[in-house]
Amino acid sequence: MARKDPRPEVNRRKFLAGVAVAGAATAVTPPVANGATPATLPNAEPPRRPSALPPNMHVAAAETATPKELPRIGGVAGSDFMVDVIKTLDIKYCPSNCASSFRAIHESLINYGGNKMPEFLTCTHEESAVGMAHGYFKIAGKPLISLCHGTVGLQHATMAVYNAWCDRVPVIVIGGNDLDAAHRPPGVPTFHSAQDINAIVRDYTKWDDTPVGLQHFAQSFVRAYKISMTPPYGPVAISLDAGLQQEPIKGNGEKLQIPRYVASSPPQGDTGAVKEAARLLANAQNPIIVADRAARTENGVRLLVQLAELLQAGVIDQGGRMNFPKTHYLSRPATAVSNADVVLGLELSDFWAVVNAYTDNGEHGIGVNSTRVKPDTKLISINSSELLTKANYQDFQRFQTVDVSMPADAESTLPALIEAVRSAIPNDRKAAIEKRGEAAKKAFAEARERTKQAAALAWDASPISTARLVMETFAQIKGLDWSLVASSGNVSNWPNRLWPMEKHYHWLGASGGYGVGYGAPASVGAALANRDLGRFSVSIQSDGDLMYAPGVLWTAAKHKIPLLAVMHNNRGYHQEVMHVQRLSNFRNRVASLGGDMGPIGTSIENPDIEYHKLAESMGWWAKGPIKDPDQLGAVIKEAVAVVKSGQPALVNVWTQPR
């Protein structure tokens, strides 16, 4: 696009033509101005041509003569200015898979920018790159940029972008694209160009732009950063024209400026709605708080504890983030909602499913809905996602009517709500509230014992039980400043049930969009952020998740990102194992196993994947497969020592299905 202006002093196309002349040796047809087809007589036969032509003088000279020193691109590169813009925003890393459509900004980042702030991280797949940025943010609280090749690279990245969208995580995706059809290189680069590459991700990004000038880029980039970092957070996309990157800054008298970034304040709940919510909560007999992505920061955890203790209200932490300490006596299971008379939902991705159940076991294959709550239960919602709903993708879930609806950021609204509740609690309710707390302590202790009893089942089994897996792991890291950066697959939620999660970074939540393949890259990205903070990163890594894009293991080794990955290797896509079995039952047919454990097409066995060897081949310390529970602790201990030395380590463990 930027190439439409003639540039007499330095002509990039002539420069490239000099390089390409030998390769173009067969292009002997006389040039046609503007690509127009030459006129021919209606009945004239086309001239016959020999099947091969000898080189003309010009081509022969180009092939045999000593090349003349070619002119270089003069002036300041446009992509250098882009790097200047990026550097104003304190972006630390740029996980990317290299590509020609952004070669100019790539070159500027590593040479002009010194490969610092941001540092280019070599990734082997765009899905891994964006997944790393996703995980990184959940520890660092700062977004990363990821460069993607126009069309195909961005297509690779899309699932990770969707996960970030659903998980309310900012990632700045920059897609290289060569817009100028008349001048871009033909062939592959043209296959990889599009009118509007952002269209691929527009349904699940907060904003996107295609800057056509450098000043435009500066505005777009700062705006993109600002939009992505305003709650509700979300990914943004910038299509970056190859011509704009490559060509020098025009000397047309315009002075380029970089807009100053000023963070937007998060949207808070309306004062009247906050007051009404407080009235309902203060007068409730049994209020329950349900939190999904409520705590964006450690302060969010502190505020939620404050509100819960003020009301002595149970808190159901759905785990989108670490919202509430698992060791707190007000921590309650999901079933606690059944006795509530007031439910406060904080940043819920699915309020309907909090108060309703769907059983996939109805007649004719249609599931059955039922309520989980009493008929008169009052529902309050504080949810910034209402400010960011699009039409196509259905991440907004079923519609749920609520009594008080606040489209606002929960963490920012909590201080006002706490004060309003404090004012609204009648004096004659205070004793009852205190009594509620005593009952909660008893219920918490009893639930804790039941959890341990459940964990003890199949404790010595082989394959190893998921409870044993997570507790053998915890035994080796409990003395460290640990962070469970991902728990892919499903280990019956044991870490959240048994580990003393209290800090915001103890648990990062899941993928958001349930796009499998998030766990490995997100854990590497989060481990990168934890490395810089001196924390120990551990992940429960499932087999199916790892196989989507295992190259991220190499990225971790390459960039010395310490991470302990303990595998939950149940040798199948277990959710689908159960789905196909379910359908077989519905249809009264025996599920065909084809020699595997699960229905055909759902198992990952025969042959078994040796994940430890896979990891080892990419520079990780690795051991496995561990099938005997009594051997597990010692191997994890070895792996912990490796990770503490600054390297990634993987333990391949054969596990029970869930």
Next chain:
Amino acid sequence: MRFVPVSGLAALAAGLVLGCGGALAASAEKGKTAFVQHGCWQCHGFQGQGGVTGPKLAPEPLPLETFTAFVRTSNRTMPPYMEAILSNEDLADIHAYLETLPKAPDPKSIPLLNQ
């Protein structure tokens, strides 16, 4: 219908348990195979220990009559297994297998659960 529980390794060794009506000879060994072939392990684990996807089945499974009734008519998360795809004999064998599974250790005796 009468059910005589036989627990522990003795059941595996003998391979016999009285099943429905006392007419069927239930085999814990066959039941272990059937437990895998029919996909019970998928939601309940290889030892019937349960998890987020399904309740525990063992140790101390439901009485065979209750167990059978649930498997045949479940309107909860688990879709029913009809006799056409899971015979009474296999179901009795599975139950016999579940009967053999040992009790879990007391969680207080497991140091890792008391860290």
